[in-house]
Amino acid sequence: MQPEGLRRAVEAARAVVSELGLPADDVDVVHDSDRVVLRLLPADVLARVAPGGQSAESAFEVEVARRLTGVDAPVAELDPRSDPRVHARDGFAVSLWTYYEPLGAEIAPADYADALQLHHAALRRIDLDAPHFTDRVAVALAGVDDRERSPELSDADRAFLHDTLRGLSAGISADGARDQLLHGEPHPGNLLNTRRGPLFVDLATCCRGPVEFDLAHGPEEAAEHYAGADPELVHRCRALNWALFSAWRWRRDDQMPDRDHWRAEGLHRVRAALGRT
Known part of the structure; x- marks a missing residue:
């Protein structure tokens, strides 16, 4: 995203997390392209933030994750502290996920x-x-x-x-x-x-x-x-x-x-x- 878009995306994610009563003082940008992935601390929640025009894709992803989690698929899970849905904020679609600390070893x-x-x-x-x-x-x-x-x-x-x-x-x-x-x-x-x-x-x-x-x-x-x-x-x-x-x-x-x-x-x-x- 352009710098101004990224700033607004960060603020949108922070607002969603804060409204859930979770602390979001620090933000690390994990991935930045047409949509961004942010780690918010100290709540340690992963936010996927997409432009509002991609809200349908974000909702589809949330539904896929919800169903696959129910059958024990090897997938990253949604954050259990939030409802499994997409939050609309300031023209962005925000979904909240569990953060997993990556291991250094490469997958064979x-x-x-x-x-x-x-x-x-x-x-x-x-x-x-x-x-x-x-x-x-x-x-x-x-x-x-x-x-x-x-x-x-x-x-x-x-x-x-x-x-x-x-x-x-x-x-x-x-x-x-x-x-x-x-x-x-x-x-x-x-x-x-x-x-x-x-x-x-x-x-x-x-x-x-x-x-x-x-x-x-x-x-x-x-x-x-x-x-x-x-x-x-x-x-x-x-x-x-x-x-x-x-x-x-x-x-x-x-x-x-x-x-x-x-x-x-x-x-x-x-x-x-x-x-x-």
């Missing part, structure tokens, strides 16, 4: 696969109206095809991303029998190593599709430890995920740090992944 690919299998098993136990992964591809395609929304994307790269997104999406979705609820973006940054074990966060990306779509976000070695995974489908999903990543980076309003680097790197990763499919 085999442990990542184990955590993802547990997560997928829990997702099969809940009933939730979630979009299909192809809906996300359609949104990305709309941005790629709209020159006003991606003005710096060259004609050649625009055509390349368009064809890649459309072709891979159609091929991967052809066998709908493999579909189930997924995390949506379970990359290593969305899996915390905690004293409770690995816990998934950022649940707003929940969607439907084959488990290989999720596996393609993780370490390449993880698929070897996931029972029943199709290696070739994982490779195709990895190429699709990099194409989606690239499409987001070329949006005019994208706020990812070091965006210029990731624009070039994303396209490189797509081509490298396509070489393995």
Whole structure:
């Protein structure tokens, strides 16, 4: 967020926490992009603060977390001192979560696969109206095809991303029998190593599709430890995920740090992944 937006987001989170009777004297910025994640102390609560236009996504994430917690999924939980809902403050949507002190050790690919299998098993136990992964591809395609929304994307790269997104999406979705609820973006940054074990966060990306779509976000070695995974489908999903990543980076309003680097790197990763499919 821009500095003024970040200041207002911090104040909105502090106001919500204070109204619950919890002390929020100090604020640490854990993550800052189009929405921010804040740790408020000494209450030790994690606040996810999104622009008001993303309130529906925030509410969806809260509902996903609530249902998954009820089936003992390996996910970060909402803060038990607050109702499981989104708080509207000063044009922001604020949700409150439990803070988990991260452990320093990196999660091994085999442990990542184990955590993802547990997560997928829990997702099969809940009933939730979630979009299909192809809906996300359609949104990305709309941005790629709209020159006003991606003005710096060259004609050649625009055509390349368009064809890649459309072709891979159609091929991967052809066998709908493999579909189930997924995390949506379970990359290593969305899996915390905690004293409770690995816990998934950022649940707003929940969607439907084959488990290989999720596996393609993780370490390449993880698929070897996931029972029943199709290696070739994982490779195709990895190429699709990099194409989606690239499409987001070329949006005019994208706020990812070091965006210029990731624009070039994303396209490189797509081509490298396509070489393995």
